Amino acid sequence: MNTLAEENYLKAIYHLTENDGNASTNQIASSLNTKASSVTDMLKKLADKALINYTPYQGVNLTPSGEKIALGIIRKHRLWEYFLVEKLNFKWDQVHDLAEEMEHISSEELIDRLDQFMGYPTHDPHGDPIPDCNGRFNTHELKPISAVTINQCGVISGVRNHSSSFLQYLDKQQLTIGCKIMITDIIEYDHSVVVQTGNKEVQISREVANNLLIAL
Amino acid sequence: MNTLAEENYLKAIYHLTENDGNASTNQIASSLNTKASSVTDMLKKLADKALINYTPYQGVNLTPSGEKIALGIIRKHRLWEYFLVEKLNFKWDQVHDLAEEMEHISSEELIDRLDQFMGYPTHDPHGDPIPDCNGRFNTHELKPISAVTINQCGVISGVRNHSSSFLQYLDKQQLTIGCKIMITDIIEYDHSVVVQTGNKEVQISREVANNLLIAL
DNA sequence: TAAAAAATTTAGACTAATCTAAAAAAATAA
DNA sequence: TTATTTTTTTAGATTAGTCTAAATTTTTTA
CATH class of the missing domain: 2.30.30.90 (Ferrous iron transport protein A (FeoA))
Structure with a gap:
């Protein structure tokens, strides 16, 4: 399994490269509220694990296995957000930070059962699509x-x-x-x-x- | 807030002193699968934070604020176990390790809403009493x-x-x-x-x- | 109650993740 | 195309939590 810090880096890189090609060291640092030198260290580690493609000074993007992990985390984040709003009656503006913590609970089986419990929702309370257990989701043009x-x-x-x-x-x-x-x-x-x-x-x-x- | 390791130590000390008086360094080490020397280090830290009463070589027990934190964690653990069994249809032998991870999600509001969502259960799937939001629970004689x-x-x-x-x-x-x-x-x-x-x-x-x- | 055994603490080292400051590379501008 | 600025990396230090090995204290036993 990966550490909490590794998971957060993969998720940040996923979001930064969702549209464009590569994420830069500074972009990652600012999206994680950390320093560029810390990012460089972590990029080396993720590259060693073959989760990102990293060429010094050229920025990074996710390998297929890195993307799979990132999508798993995003799936968990969005399903927990849905749970918090639909089952526990939180408001849509209250759930982001909570889900940020819950997305790191590791069990796949738990999240699949939660998905089933809620009837396989396709979008979270903010309208973002929820990846299915294979990481797939529809990107309707918004x-x-x-x-x-x-x-x-x-x-x-x-x-x-x-x-x-x-x-x-x-x-x-x-x-x-x-x-x-x-x-x-x-x-x-x-x-x-x-x-x-x-x-x-x-x-x-x-x-x-x-x-x-x-x-x- | 406290770190994950601190929370685990407080919970272990709570359980070890539930009946008897003091928990020894070795007891704590074996219940956390760690070494006695690591325990000594952590005991100093918890004592500095006034969460335990610690006299070298004499073992420890929780202060009122340490006990409050421990009971909060136990409350979360047992409510999540109840959720996993009653809502997600896990078996009672499958939930301990999962709840071990979920008990560290920090939000009080989340756990209170979860409690309400499930109708304020008094016992977890193994029969252990669930502390209420003030840390109180009935200890029926078993x-x-x-x-x-x-x-x-x-x-x-x-x-x-x-x-x-x-x-x-x-x-x-x-x-x-x-x-x-x-x-x-x-x-x-x-x-x-x-x-x-x-x-x-x-x-x-x-x-x-x-x-x-x-x-x- | 002195010697042996067990429990506990101290000393010193390691890892993951972070930081500041300095050096190096890349991009931009004159 | 050279100088300046920006970005990125390297070097060296720090913190939390852990470890092993050695030293110390307490308990047990003969």
């Missing part, structure tokens, strides 16, 4: 609201930022997962977006629009 | 079967050994928590005990009788 044109409709389906302050703001504006919305105006001056949700209209900043994802 | 006289009746209510081999043996003999039994004979030669359970009679060794607890 767009940030900032990338959508006027008069388009869609369903809020994900967030790019999981901080509780952002999620609490969305709650207050009633912009939560599953809401049908329409983009009614885009302010030229500061790129704010005016959104029709249910019976009311709200105006959200470019920053918010960038971090709120919809399915068209 | 006796090992080896301490009971012929013709006495009782209900199997606990075990002193949590190993899966012992629990699997009890399953096979249909000697599980809640079973009504009667002691029908005690073999003088080797202190085996003959027990009436349901419609059949089984003979159990002194060793087993020592580790199986009943309420009279």
Whole structure:
């Protein structure tokens, strides 16, 4: 098995390389709140274990076995988040740090039984897809609201930022997962977006629009 | 917060001093599968934190704040065991090691919500009492079967050994928590005990009788 | 109660993960 | 294309928890 620190590095590298190609030492350091020199040390260790491809100064990406481990951790994280919200009635802005701890419980059988217990959910409370026990999940195309044109409709389906302050703001504006919305105006001056949700209209900043994802 | 190692030491000391007075360095070492010298180091650290009373060469016991932490961990352990058996359909012989890992998840709120979700159970799957959120629990008097006289009746209510081999043996003999039994004979030669359970009679060794607890 | 045995502590070393400071490599800019 | 800046790595130290071996204290036994 891998240590807690190793698991956190693999998960960070997974997320940093989800779209692009390689993760840099500094990117990893900042996403784990650690120093670049610590990252270098760990990269050597993970490379020795054949979990990452590492060329000094060139950044890293996951090998198939590293990716498998990362997906296992992400699966656990998202299933625990679902459990916390659906069974224990936590709010979606309260579960991230808890799941961060629970994702390191090692048993595969436990997580598979938890999955079954909850009826094999496909998405966590923030709209992120939950990998199945083989690490597979559907990546439906989501767009940030900032990338959508006027008069388009869609369903809020994900967030790019999981901080509780952002999620609490969305709650207050009633912009939560599953809401049908329409983009009614885009302010030229500061790129704010005016959104029709249910019976009311709200105006959200470019920053918010960038971090709120919809399915068209 | 305390480290994982500290929590394990506090829990071990709690169990070793549950009945008697002080836990010795060697007792702690053997219950944690570590060396006496490692234990001495940790005892100093726990004493510095005022979690144990430690006089060199004299063994240790918990201070009130150490006991509070130990009871918190035991509460978590037993609630997770209950969850694993009642909600995820694990067998009672499969949950100990899993709960050993889960008991270190730190959130109080999580465990209190889990407690509520399950309806505030009072005993775990092995019959051990679950401390409430203030660390209180009832200690009903249980006796090992080896301490009971012929013709006495009782209900199997606990075990002193949590190993899966012992629990699997009890399953096979249909000697599980809640079973009504009667002691029908005690073999003088080797202190085996003959027990009436349901419609059949089984003979159990002194060793087993020592580790199986009943309420009279 | 002195000698032997057992239990405990001390001394010194090791590993994993981290850090700061300095050196080296790569990227950027003049 | 040389100098400057940024990024990354190396060197050496630190902390928590552990270990082995030696020293010390306590307990047991004769």
